[in-house]
Structure formats: structure tokens, C-alpha cells
Amino acid sequence: MSVTKAQRDNYQQLVKKHRPARTIVKNTIRAFIVGGLICEIGQVIQTLFIRYGHFKPTEAGNPTVAVLIFLSAVLTACGVYDRFAQWAGAGSAVPVTGFANTITSAAMEHRSEGWIAGVGGNMFKIAGPVIVFGVVSAFFVALIRYIVTHL
Amino acid sequence: MTRIGRQTWDFSRGTGVYVGGVGTVAGQLESAGPLGTNFDFHLENDRVDGDTWEHSEQSMFGKAAQIALENARVASEELDVLVGADLNAQLTGFYLGLRAHPVPALGVYSACASICEGLAIASLIIHSQHGERAMVGTSSHTSTAERQFRYPTEYGAQKPPTAQRTVTGSGVAVLTNQPSAIQITHATIGKVLDYGIKSPWEMGAAMAPAAADTIAAHLADTGRKLTDYDCVATGDLGHIGHKLVKELLHEKGLTDTGHLTDCGMLIYDSSQPEVFSGGSGGACCSLVTFGHLLKEMLAGRYQRILVSATGALLSTVSTQQKDSIPGVSHAIVFERKDGM
Structure with missing residues (x-):
């Protein structure tokens, strides 16, 4: 006798009853604060590049992102970033540091399978979809902008 | 046999x-x-x-x-x-x-x-x-x-x-086959049960029905009661799955769940970092059973125990293709032989 639909539905109710509530409010506040702080750090770094590195404000963005990516990669390599992310949630995932973490962690994980097939083949395993859909959506946004400005 | x-x-x-x-x-x-x-x-x-x-x-x-x-x-x-x-x-x-x-x-x-x-x-x-x-x-x-x-x-x-x-x-x-202090007397082979759980983060929920089913089948087959065992341990349901299996056993009329425990709950302390609902994995049940439960038997605290290891049947492909996660549970009876 296989499981009937009624039994499944009953069980889903039971599971729902015992599933601990996700702490959405707490998670959202943490994500807001941590995500904001990471951006704030980025802003400080950018200001330093402008003030002491004599970068133009429009050009200071790239070295700033590079520093944040470097910091995130170092923290990932030291085994700190994943623990921080469990606490911070989206706050650590959304900024560029989260993106750097996906690439660094995948590269580290697959190092044992060699440089080409391991690191090269798997580095963008998690980041790949972000890049694909980032480029696709950028294309359509650019297309819309082109049409709007040339009409 | x-x-x-x-x-x-x-x-x-x-x-x-x-x-x-x-x-x-x-x-x-x-x-x-x-x-x-x-x-x-x-x-x-x-x-x-x-x-x-x-x-x-x-x-x-x-x-x-x-x-x-x-x-x-x-x-x-x-x-x-x-x-x-x-x-x-x-x-x-x-x-x-x-x-x-x-x-x-x-x-x-x-x-x-x-x-x-x-x-x-x-x-x-x-x-x-x-x-x-x-x-x-x-x-x-x-x-x-x-x-x-x-x-x-x-x-x-x-x-x-x-x-x-x-x-x-x-x-x-x-x-x-040489007599020792602990004998394996029965094995109950479980059925694959699918209650439609889809989240790979809810293994305990996916496996609990299989555990309840195997334990109930074992008791029906042997004509025993839950209280005939000094300990009934499921494999790796964790704290949440443990609550579920308890309720499912109650629904089947098996209410004496005082000796029911779970290897996934025993292996970690909730204060340890990132253990969430408890332990899981192929070694969870074997470590706790061989390292802890059998030692309790040798110490004389348990005479007879039932261990029902639990498995969630999924692969990375089956989860990505949105298949549900069936569970399976097999049970073994360990009995202490006095005078050994």
C-alpha cells in the first residue's frame, strides 16, 4: 500500500507544525546592518583612494572593489567568511564580497581535482549563473535604454 | 533463517x-x-x-x-x-x-x-x-x-x-558466530516511503515516516511492545525529526515512547556551533551505536535495544529535478547475553 494523498497532506501539516519559524525580522535587520556596513567600508576605502591615491571619483570604484574582493578572498581562505555568513545571511551574500566568496570557495574546494579541470572547471560553479543572468539582463536594459534614447 | x-x-x-x-x-x-x-x-x-x-x-x-x-x-x-x-x-x-x-x-x-x-x-x-x-x-x-x-x-x-x-x-x-556479550537477534528491512518532502534541508522530516513505519512493522512482526526495549534509537532524524517520529508512533497507537531517542540528537550538544537540528550522515548511527549504545549494554544499563537507521533517498540530480525525497529505515535488535 503506497502513501495516499490524504496521508501526505496530513503529514505536511504535521511537519509545518514542528518546523521552527524562520526569524525573518531578525535576519532582515542583520542583513540590513551587515550589508550596509560592508558598503560603508567600501565607501571609506573609495574615499581613501580619492584623497591619498589621487584617483578621480569616477575611477576610484575599480580599486575599491578589488580591495573588497581581496579581503573577502582572504577571509574565505582563513575559514572565517562562511561562519560570518551563517550569522549575517543576505547581508554578506549580496555585496561584492559574497560574490568573491562563491568563486574563492569553489576554487579551494576543487583544487584537489587539479588546476585545469578542478579549479578552472569549477571556479564559477556558483558564480556562473550570476554572471550569465547579469550579462543577459544588462543586455536587455541596454537595449531598452538605446530604444528610449533614440526614439 | x-x-x-x-x-x-x-x-x-x-x-x-x-x-x-x-x-x-x-x-x-x-x-x-x-x-x-x-x-x-x-x-x-x-x-x-x-x-x-x-x-x-x-x-x-x-x-x-x-x-x-x-x-x-x-x-x-x-x-x-x-x-x-x-x-x-x-x-x-x-x-x-x-x-x-x-x-x-x-x-x-x-x-x-x-x-x-x-x-x-x-x-x-x-x-x-x-x-x-x-x-x-x-x-x-x-x-x-x-x-x-x-x-x-x-x-x-x-x-x-x-x-x-x-x-x-x-x-x-x-x-x-562465536558467542560474545552482544547478540544480533533480528533485522527488520524497511520500505521506501515518500511523504512528499522536497526540501533537502528537511531530512529529518523526509525520514521520520520511514522510521515510524519500520519500528511499527518490527513490533507487529515480533509481537513485542516499545517497552520491551530499553532503548529504541533512530539513526539521524535530529531534534525536529525526533518530534515527528514520536507523533507518528503515537498516531499508530504506540504511545510508550519514553525510551525513544535519536543518534543525531545524542552526538552533538545543541550549544556546539552549526549543528542545527542535530547530526546526520552515514557515520552518525554507526558511531553512536558502536561507540555509545553497545557500551551502555556492556555496562549493563541496557539489556535489549532496537536501532533503526534512517536514510533520505536523494541525489543532487533528483533534487535539482524537483523530485521529492523518500525515506527508508532498517532496524536491528541487539541483545545482551549474560555470562559472556
Whole structure:
């Protein structure tokens, strides 16, 4: 006798009853604060590049992102970033540091399978979809902008 | 062999099946847990000798097997069969980890329920006199499981409280037809049950119906009650799955769940970092059963126990293709033989 639909539905109710509530409010506040702080750090770094590195404000963005990516990669390599992310949630995932973490962690994980097939083949395993859909959506946004400005 | 009822094999008459010796190897977090001191060997680092996670798991399996053989005072050449499992694709933990032993080998798989499947098959071999000594074991490693089923170890993804931590360790037992203090008297083979759970973060919920079904089938087949056991342990349901299996047993009219526990709840303390709902993985049930429950029997605190290991049947492909996750659970009865 296989499981009937009624039994499944009953069980889903039971599971729902015992599933601990996700702490959405707490998670959202943490994500807001941590995500904001990471951006704030980025802003400080950018200001330093402008003030002491004599970068133009429009050009200071790239070295700033590079520093944040470097910091995130170092923290990932030291085994700190994943623990921080469990606490911070989206706050650590959304900024560029989260993106750097996906690439660094995948590269580290697959190092044992060699440089080409391991690191090269798997580095963008998690980041790949972000890049694909980032480029696709950028294309359509650019297309819309082109049409709007040339009409 | 005698089959009683629909699902239970009875080894209590005829050639007996006994536990000759066990060997347990525990990872860092497991060693620091409440049962830590019960395990035979503790890893100082989950990455053994700076090698890969997979090699570390194979090395744990080999070490646990070596300790089990020493404790059973059996040489590898005297074994008639190896039965084992792990969670790695194509059972590389078991096959590569124990390849040094020149013994006929059977790799089995029912996810984290594999230890009881292995014990059932090995018991059947000994009971039916196809062998005198068998070695049974499983391993799992949190980082090999993360890589295979989830994300890279260092990837920062937030896990929900229903998640479970894969146990790092290996538990191995040598079974023999020579009488010892602990006998395996019954095995109940479970059915695959699908209650439509789809989230891979809710393994406890996916497996609880299978555990309840196997325990109920065992009691019906043997004509026993829950209170006939000093301990009824499920494999790796965790705290949330434990509550579910309790309710499911109550629904079946089995209300004496006072002796019901779960290996996934016992292995960690809730205050340990990132253990969420508890332990899981192929080694969860074997470590707790061989390292803790059997020792409680030897100490005289338990006379008879039922261990129902639980497995969630999924692969990375089946989850990505949105298949639901059925569960399976196999149960083994251990009985203390006084005067041994």
C-alpha cells in the first residue's frame, strides 16, 4: 500500500507544525546592518583612494572593489567568511564580497581535482549563473535604454 | 533463517550472530561532543595529514576497521566478507578505504540507513553459515558530503534551523558466530516511503515516516511492545525529526515512547556551533551505536535495544529535478547475553 494523498497532506501539516519559524525580522535587520556596513567600508576605502591615491571619483570604484574582493578572498581562505555568513545571511551574500566568496570557495574546494579541470572547471560553479543572468539582463536594459534614447 | 511477519528476519535460533568487536573514529566536532570520550580514536584535524577530504574519509574508515579487528582479535585474513557503505558517489569511502584488506567485499547503499542494511546482510551471511566472520561499517565526512550534496565548504550560505550537520567519523563492527556479550537477534528491512518532502534541508522530516513505519512493522512482526526495549534509537532524524517520529508512533497507537531517542540528537550538544537540528550522515548511527549504545549494554544499563537507521533517498540530480525525497529505515535488535 503506497502513501495516499490524504496521508501526505496530513503529514505536511504535521511537519509545518514542528518546523521552527524562520526569524525573518531578525535576519532582515542583520542583513540590513551587515550589508550596509560592508558598503560603508567600501565607501571609506573609495574615499581613501580619492584623497591619498589621487584617483578621480569616477575611477576610484575599480580599486575599491578589488580591495573588497581581496579581503573577502582572504577571509574565505582563513575559514572565517562562511561562519560570518551563517550569522549575517543576505547581508554578506549580496555585496561584492559574497560574490568573491562563491568563486574563492569553489576554487579551494576543487583544487584537489587539479588546476585545469578542478579549479578552472569549477571556479564559477556558483558564480556562473550570476554572471550569465547579469550579462543577459544588462543586455536587455541596454537595449531598452538605446530604444528610449533614440526614439 | 526464519522470516517472521512480512519484514523481519529472525537470527535468534540456529547459528547465532554476535558482535566480536567495534572500532570508532570521530572527527573534531564529534570528539568535542557529549559522547566524545566514548570513541576509540579522535581526529586532531578533520583534514587527515593535510590530504583531501575524500582521502581523509577513506583513512578514517581504514583506521576504524583496524581498531575493530584489534578489539575483536581477528586478523583481516580471517574475515569472510566485508559489507560497508558511505555517502560518496560509487562508495569510494568504503571500497578505496578498505582496499588493503584481501577479503570479498560488498558495498551497499541506503543512504544513512546503510549501517543497518550492512548489519542485516552480514548477519544473514553468518546465520546462514555462508561465513563465520564479517566486518560491517560506514563512514561519512562533513566536507565530502557538503561538496557532493550541497556547496563548497567555505561557501557562505545561510542554513535554516532544520538543517543537520553531517557527522565526520567512521564506525565499524566485526560480527562473528562465536558467542560474545552482544547478540544480533533480528533485522527488520524497511520500505521506501515518500511523504512528499522536497526540501533537502528537511531530512529529518523526509525520514521520520520511514522510521515510524519500520519500528511499527518490527513490533507487529515480533509481537513485542516499545517497552520491551530499553532503548529504541533512530539513526539521524535530529531534534525536529525526533518530534515527528514520536507523533507518528503515537498516531499508530504506540504511545510508550519514553525510551525513544535519536543518534543525531545524542552526538552533538545543541550549544556546539552549526549543528542545527542535530547530526546526520552515514557515520552518525554507526558511531553512536558502536561507540555509545553497545557500551551502555556492556555496562549493563541496557539489556535489549532496537536501532533503526534512517536514510533520505536523494541525489543532487533528483533534487535539482524537483523530485521529492523518500525515506527508508532498517532496524536491528541487539541483545545482551549474560555470562559472556
